[in-house]
Amino acid sequence: xxxxxxxxxxxxxxxxxxxxxxxxxxxxxxxxxxxxxxxxxxxxxxxxxxxxxxxxxxxxxxxxxxxxxxxxxxxxxxxxxxxxxxxxxxxxxxxxxxxxxxxxxxxxxxxxxxxxxxxxxxxxxxxxxxxxxxxxxxxxxxxxxxxxxxxxxxxxxxxxxxxxxxxxxxxxxxxxxxxxxxxxxxxxxxxxxxxxxxxxxxxxxxxxxxxxxxxxxxxxxxxxxxxxxxxxxxxxxxxxxxxxxxxxxxxxxxxxxxxxxxxxxxxxxxxxxxxxxxxxxxxxxxxxxxxxxxxxxxxxxxxxxxxxxxxxxxxxxxxxxxxxxxxxxxxxxxxxxxxxxxxxxxxxxxxxxxxxxxxxxxxxxxxxxxxxxxxxxxxxxxxxxxxxxxxxxxxxxxxxxxxxxxxxxxxxxxxxxxxxxxxxxxxxxxxxxxxxxxxxxxxxxxxxxxxxxxxxxxxxxxxxxxxxxxxxxxxxxxxx
Ligand code: BG6
Numbered sequence: 272x273x274x275x276x277x278x279x280x281x282x283x284x285x286x287x288x289x290x291x292x293x294x295x296x297x298x299x300x301x302x303x304x305x306x307x308x309x310x311x312x313x314x315x316x317x318x319x320x321x322x323x324x325x326x327x328x329x330x331x332x333x334x335x336x337x338x339x340x341x342x343x344x345x346x347x348x349x350x351x352x353x354x355x356x357x358x359x360x361x362x363x364x365x366x367x368x369x370x371x372x373x374x375x376x377x378x379x380x381x382x383x384x385x386x387x388x389x390x391x392x393x394x395x396x397x398x399x400x401x402x403x404x405x406x407x408x409x410x411x412x413x414x415x416x417x418x419x420x421x422x423x424x425x426x427x428x429x430x431x432x433x434x435x436x437x438x439x440x441x442x443x444x445x446x447x448x449x450x451x452x453x454x455x456x457x458x459x460x461x462x463x464x465x466x467x468x469x470x471x472x473x474x475x476x477x478x479x480x481x482x483x484x485x486x487x488x489x490x491x492x493x494x495x496x497x498x499x500x501x502x503x504x505x506x507x508x509x510x511x512x513x514x515x516x517x518x519x520x521x522x523x524x525x526x527x528x529x530x531x532x533x534x535x536x537x538x539x540x541x542x543x544x545x546x547x548x549x550x551x552x553x554x555x556x557x558x559x560x561x562x563x564x565x566x567x568x569x570x571x572x573x574x575x576x577x578x579x580x581x582x583x584x585x586x587x588x589x590x591x592x593x594x595x596x597x598x599x600x601x602x603x604x605x606x607x608x609x610x611x612x613x614x615x616x617x618x619x620x621x622x623x624x625x626x627x628x629x630x631x632x633x634x635x636x637x638x639x640x641x642x643x644x645x646x647x648x649x650x651x652x653x654x655x656x657x658x659x660x661x662x663x664x665x666x667x668x669x670x671x672x673x674x675x676x677x678x679x680x681x682x683x684x685x686x687x688x689x690x691x692x693x694x695x696x697x698x699x700x701x702x703x704x705x706x707x708x709x710x711x712x713x714x715x716x717x718x719x720x721x722x723x724x725x726x727x728x729x730x731x732x733x734x735x736x737x738x739x740x741x742x743x744x745x746x747x748x749x750x751x
Contacts, residue, residue, distance in 0.1 A: 286686025306367025
C-alpha cells in the first residue's frame with residue numbers, strides 16, 4: 272500500500288469519506304420486520320421526553336427515506352467522489368427485539384443491497400455496529416446497558432454481522448461515541464431512567480458492560496473476519512483550561528481523562544490507574560469478572576473519533592460562561608466563534624486532539640465525523656436549485672487544512688469522513704433544520720417536504736477537494 276504523502280499533503284491512499292447513522296437517515300421504522308429502537312420514542316432527541324409509543328411528530332420514523340432511496344443516494348456519493356462511506360446498521364432491523372433467537376432475514380438483505388451498491392461504485396464501507404439505536408425492548412425490559420445480559424445480545428448481533436458481511440467489509444466500529452454513555456444514558460446506553468436519578472455506580476457499570484461488549488466483538492471479528500479491521504469510536508472534545516492557573520489546567524486534564532479512559536481500555540486492554548483511582552475516591556465498585564478482564568485484553572486495530580467542538584474547564588464552576596456540544600457540557604472558550612447551535616468552532620482543536628490520540632495510543636486514526644449543523648435556504652444559482660453555503664465550506668476547509676497539518680505532524684491518519692454527505696435528522700435535537708449535509712433534502716421540522724435531493728455548493732466544493740486529493744484547499748477550495 273502506497274502511503275507516501277503527495278505534494279498536496281495527503282497520501283494517495285487517503286480515504287475521503289462521508290458518514291451517517293441508520294436512525295438518522297433510513298426511516299421505514301417498522302418495515303420488513305424491523306423492531307422499535309430507542310430512537311422511535313425520542314421525538315425531540317435528548318432534549319425532550321421519551322414517549323410510550325412512536326408518535327407522528329418523530330422525524331426519524333421516516334427520516335430522509337434512505338431505506339427506499341439508497342440507490343440514488345449512493346450514486347450521488349459516488350459522484351461526490353467518496354472513497355469511504357460510514358453508516359450504521361440498525362440493530363432492531365437485524366434483531367427486532369434485541370433478544371430474539373434468530374435474525375430477521377429481510378433486515379440482513381437490506382444491508383446486502385446497500386453493500387452491493389457501494390461495491391458497484393467502488394466505495395469502501397465502514398460499518399458502525401451500534402449508533403445510538405439499541406432495540407427498545409432491551410431498554411424497556413432489561414434496563415439497557417446497565418444489564419450485563421446486553422453483552423451477550425450484542426455479541427450474537429455482532430456475530431451475525433461478521434458472518435454475513437465480514438468477507439466484504441474491512442472497517443468496523445463497535446459503538447458510536449462510546450464515552451457518551453456517561454452523559455446521555457438513554458441515547459447512548461438505552462437506560463430509560465433519567466440521568467438525575469442514576470447513580471455513578473450504575474452509569475459506570477453500564478459503561479463497563481459496553482467496553483466488555485466492544486472487546487468481545489473485537490475478538491470475534493479477529494476470529495471470523497481476519498482481514499477486517501475493528502476500531503473504537505470516541506467523541507473527541509479537547510478541553511482547555513479556562514485560565515493558565517494550574518488548578519484549571521488540572522481540571523481540564525481530568526475532564527479529558529474521563530474521555531481518554533475509553534480509548535485507553537480499547538488500546539491497552541485494561542483500565543488506566545487514574546481512572547481506577549477516581550472510581551475508588553467516588554466510592555464506585557465496578558463488578559469486573561475474570562472473563563471481563565480476559566475480554567478487555569483484545570485491543571482494537573485503530574481508533575476513530577468524531578470532532579465538532581472544544582470546551583474549557585475550570586476548577587471554579589462560578590467562573591466563565593457555560594458552553595456545550597451535543598452531549599458534553601463545559602465552559603465556553605471566549606476566544607472562539609460559535610455555530611448557530613452554540614458549539615465552539617475550533618479547527619486547531621482537531622489537530623491537538625489527533626496528535627494527542629496518536630501520541631498516546633500509536634494506532635492508526637480515522638476522523639469519522641466532522642461537519643457543521645446550520646440553517647440552509649434553497650435558492651437558484653445560475654439555473655441550479657441549490658444551497659449557497661459558504662459557511663459550511665469555510666468550516667470544512669478550515670478543518671481539512673488542519674487535517675493536512677495532522678498528516679504533516681506524522682500522525683498515521685487514514686481518512687476523514689464529513690458529517691454528513693446528505694442532510695439527516697439531528698441526534699441531539701431531532702431537527703432536520705439543523706442541516707449537516709452536502710446534499711439538501713426537502714423536508715422540514717414539521718415533516719413536510721418532497722424528500723427531493725439538491726446538491727449544495729459545498730457538494731461541488733468537496734468533490735473538487737477529493738478530485739484534487741486536497742490540492743484545491745490551497746486555492747480557497749474553488750468550486751468548479
Ligand atoms: C455525533 C453523533 O455526536 O454528532 C451523530 O455521532 C450526530 O449521530 C452528530 O448527528 C451531530 O450532532 P447533532 O446532535 O447535531 O445531530
